Amino acid sequence: MFLSEIKLLLKRRRTEVLFILLLLEPWLLAFLIYQFGGGGGQGPNFLNLVTHNGIFLVLASLSSLLPLLLPLAVSLVSSDAIAGEASNGTLRYLLTAPVSRFKLLVHKMSSSLVFIFVLSVTISLSGLVAGSVFFPVGKVLLLSGQTVSFFHGVLLVLLSALLVGLSLICVVAIGIAISTFTDIPVGATLGTLGAIILSEILDNITQVRGIWPLLPTNYWMSFSDLFRSPIIFSGISKNIVNQVGWLIFAFSIALAKFRFKDITS
Amino acid sequence: MTELEQTLSSGTSNAGAYQDYAIETKSLTKAFSGREAVSDLSLRVPVGSIFGFLGPNGSGKTTTIRMMLGLVSSNKGDITILGQPVEQLNQLARVGVVVEGPGFYPYLSGFDNLQRFAEVSYPAQKRLNPETSKLRRPDILQSLERVGLVGAKDKKYRAYSLGMKQRLSIAAALMWPRDLLVLDEPTNGLDPQGIVEVRELITSLNQEGMTIFVSSHILSEVEMICSHIAIMRDGVLQFQGSVEDFKGSLSKEFSLVTSQVDLAKEILVRFEFIDLHSCKIEGNHLTAQLSSENIEEIVKTLVEQGVGIRSVGLVEPSLEDAFVALTGRSSNVS
Numbered sequence: 001m002f003l004s005e006i007k008l009l010l011k012r013r014r015t016e017v018l019f020i021l022l023l024l025e026p027w028l029l030a031f032l033i034y035q036f037g038g039g040g041g042q043g044p045n046f047l048n049l050v051t052h053n054g055i056f057l058v059l060a061s062l063s064s065l066l067p068l069l070l071p072l073a074v075s076l077v078s079s080d081a082i083a084g085e086a087s088n089g090t091l092r093y094l095l096t097a098p099v100s101r102f103k104l105l106v107h108k109m110s111s112s113l114v115f116i117f118v119l120s121v122t123i124s125l126s127g128l129v130a131g132s133v134f135f136p137v138g139k140v141l142l143l144s145g146q147t148v149s150f151f152h153g154v155l156l157v158l159l160s161a162l163l164v165g166l167s168l169i170c171v172v173a174i175g176i177a178i179s180t181f182t183d184i185p186v187g188a189t190l191g192t193l194g195a196i197i198l199s200e201i202l203d204n205i206t207q208v209r210g211i212w213p214l215l216p217t218n219y220w221m222s223f224s225d226l227f228r229s230p231i232i233f234s235g236i237s238k239n240i241v242n243q244v245g246w247l248i249f250a251f252s253i254a255l256a257k258f259r260f261k262d263i264t265s
Numbered sequence: 266m267t268e269l270e271q272t273l274s275s276g277t278s279n280a281g282a283y284q285d286y287a288i289e290t291k292s293l294t295k296a297f298s299g300r301e302a303v304s305d306l307s308l309r310v311p312v313g314s315i316f317g318f319l320g321p322n323g324s325g326k327t328t329t330i331r332m333m334l335g336l337v338s339s340n341k342g343d344i345t346i347l348g349q350p351v352e353q354l355n356q357l358a359r360v361g362v363v364v365e366g367p368g369f370y371p372y373l374s375g376f377d378n379l380q381r382f383a384e385v386s387y388p389a390q391k392r393l394n395p396e397t398s399k400l401r402r403p404d405i406l407q408s409l410e411r412v413g414l415v416g417a418k419d420k421k422y423r424a425y426s427l428g429m430k431q432r433l434s435i436a437a438a439l440m441w442p443r444d445l446l447v448l449d450e451p452t453n454g455l456d457p458q459g460i461v462e463v464r465e466l467i468t469s470l471n472q473e474g475m476t477i478f479v480s481s482h483i484l485s486e487v488e489m490i491c492s493h494i495a496i497m498r499d500g501v502l503q504f505q506g507s508v509e510d511f512k513g514s515l516s517k518e519f520s521l522v523t524s525q526v527d528l529a530k531e532i533l534v535r536f537e538f539i540d541l542h543s544c545k546i547e548g549n550h551l552t553a554q555l556s557s558e559n560i561e562e563i564v565k566t567l568v569e570q571g572v573g574i575r576s577v578g579l580v581e582p583s584l585e586d587a588f589v590a591l592t593g594r595s596s597n598v599s
Contacts (some may be wrong), residue, residue, distance in 0.1 A: 005383035012372050089368025093437070094366070096334045097386035098357035263336040 001099065005111035008038035009077065013134045018073045022119065025069070025203040026061040030134040055130030055140055055150070058157045059224065061127040062120070066220055070164070070169045071196045074116055078175025079188030081108035082258065086183040087095060101258050112172040124161035124247035128154065144228040156226050163223035163236060169243040170216035171196060173250030180258040183229065183265045213238070216246050270377045286345070287312045287331060287445045287476035293342035295328055302328040303500045306342070310478055310493070315471050317487040318480040321592050326364055326480045330449050334362060347444055358389040361438030361446040366453060367430040371423035375414055375433050378422055379405045382437050382473030390441055400440060408436040427454035435466070446470060448479040452486055464490050484588045496591050503591040517579040521551045529572045538563050
């Protein structure tokens with residue numbers, strides 16, 4: 001069943017197109033930086049670092065994709081979980097196959113989770129290749145000033161890919177929860193994306209500082225802490241707790257809604 | 266009430282044993298936002314029967330089927346499928362299902378769609394029978410062969426015609442060995458040839474020992490193959506039993522051919538020989554349910570009142586007429 005879900009996901013043209021577009025993003029970014037240089041910007045400025053060391057292209061790509069395009073891609077997949085099956089008319093056939101409703105949710109959830117990690121790792125690999133094609137690579141200068149070997153750097157890059165994948169867990173969980181409430185996949189996608197954008201907006205409003213730690217996007221950029229020595233783990237570990245919390249919370253809502261729902265699609 | 270109905274409604278002692286009924290519901294009730302879609306429905310589908318579940322659109326057939334398959338919860342009542350409560354999910358592994366039209370992934374080919382459903386249904390088949398092995402490519406091709414879709418197996422589902430989609434859903438329902446087949450309007454969208462093929466398929470599956478539960482709003486489509494029928498109207502069961510009992514329960518119809526058909530009608534109603542509501546006139550042919558069986562008296566009166574008679578007699582009513590009488594609607598208007 002789990003493999004069947006993965007196959008179903010990969011056999012869909014839409015998923016393939018999404019993948020290709022997201023894998024091309026680092027190349028586009030590399031080309032733009034190569035042409036026009038790194039420039040300013042806010043936060044840990046990976047763009048500036050790229051010209052010195054191509055390895056940073058991965059981080060530049062991930063941090064530019066994370067606020068919007070990655071949540072969009074992931075919510076397209078996760079919100080399709082139940083709503084998509086309902087709109088195809090396949091949900092009633094899955095449940096009479098029979099597959100238990102709990103298992104169906106679990107398989108949808110786990111295949112979407114695999115999807116986000118595969119996505120973030122392949123984007124990183126694509127960025128690594130693009131970075132080394134366009135820019136010099138070598139020893140890596142950390143944000144905190146020390147230098148580590150190239151391979152150490154690659155390891156850190158792959159770890160950040162995993163942390164970015166981990167940050168997207170909330171998008172999967174919220175998407176699946178919303179998709180149990182509607183039979184219209186587009187509605188579920190927009191709802192999910194809306195929730196993420198709302199979280200990002202609230203994350204910038206200081207008046208609601210009190211709820212920041214609960215927002216699913218609050219610790220998203222914590223992966224850059226990997227590039228300090230010693231690594232600052234407080235943000236990263238808070239992100240893990242936050243994402244797992246959202247996973248449990250949203251899955252409980254999905255299960256509560258879906259368990260006894262009348263399937264009329 | 267016919268004898269069979271009496272035995273059915275009083276036979277609670279051995280009811281529920283799987284050797285008797287493939288499907289049994291007791292006092293099944295379902296309301297959607299206050300309106301009852303199905304009311305107090307007690308159905309008994311004998312093992313080995315082809316059971317026609319009839320009624321106009323909106324009479325509660327699909328809701329009943331969805332409850333039988335555990336898709337929709339009931340407000341009240343019990344459902345037993347193949348001797349076990351429907352809540353026991355594994356039971357459904359023995360049931361082939363086509364409910365409310367085909368449902369497949371538009372972006373997959375016919376073959377890939379069947380493969381997907383073969384994969385997701387395998388664990389339940391395995392739980393039912395540990396010897397079961399996965400369906401391989403030849404098994405799926407065989408299922409496609411059965412419904413004549415091998416040639417279109419690599420075509421995307423979204424490019425299928427409605428008839429092909431319907432066939433694919435029948436193929437999916439027959440991928441595994443089944444004891445019971447639940448078919449909800451299986452001939453929707455099929456051409457006349459396709460309808461004949463589905464009918465033949467149903468008959469041959471039944472001869473292999475499968476119980477078939479088939480719903481339709483078109484009586485004529487199933488009447489010739491069904492051994493039993495149930496008729497629904499507005500969520501309420503109007504009749505259930507064998508087709509013979511159904512025919513036996515109908516009174517014969519008065520048939521009169523005359524050029525003065527309107528005069529004849531007026532007289533028949535005035536003398537209270539017929540019920541005005543059951544009277545139908547087509548050209549110069551009048552048919553009606555008789556209030557009295559005394560046909561001699563009727564003919565005498567008509568002649569005395571100056572009505573010329575070309576032919577007169579009692580005829581067996583068609584099932585279609587009986588269906589209309591029970592459901593209040595013509596069956597082939599959807």
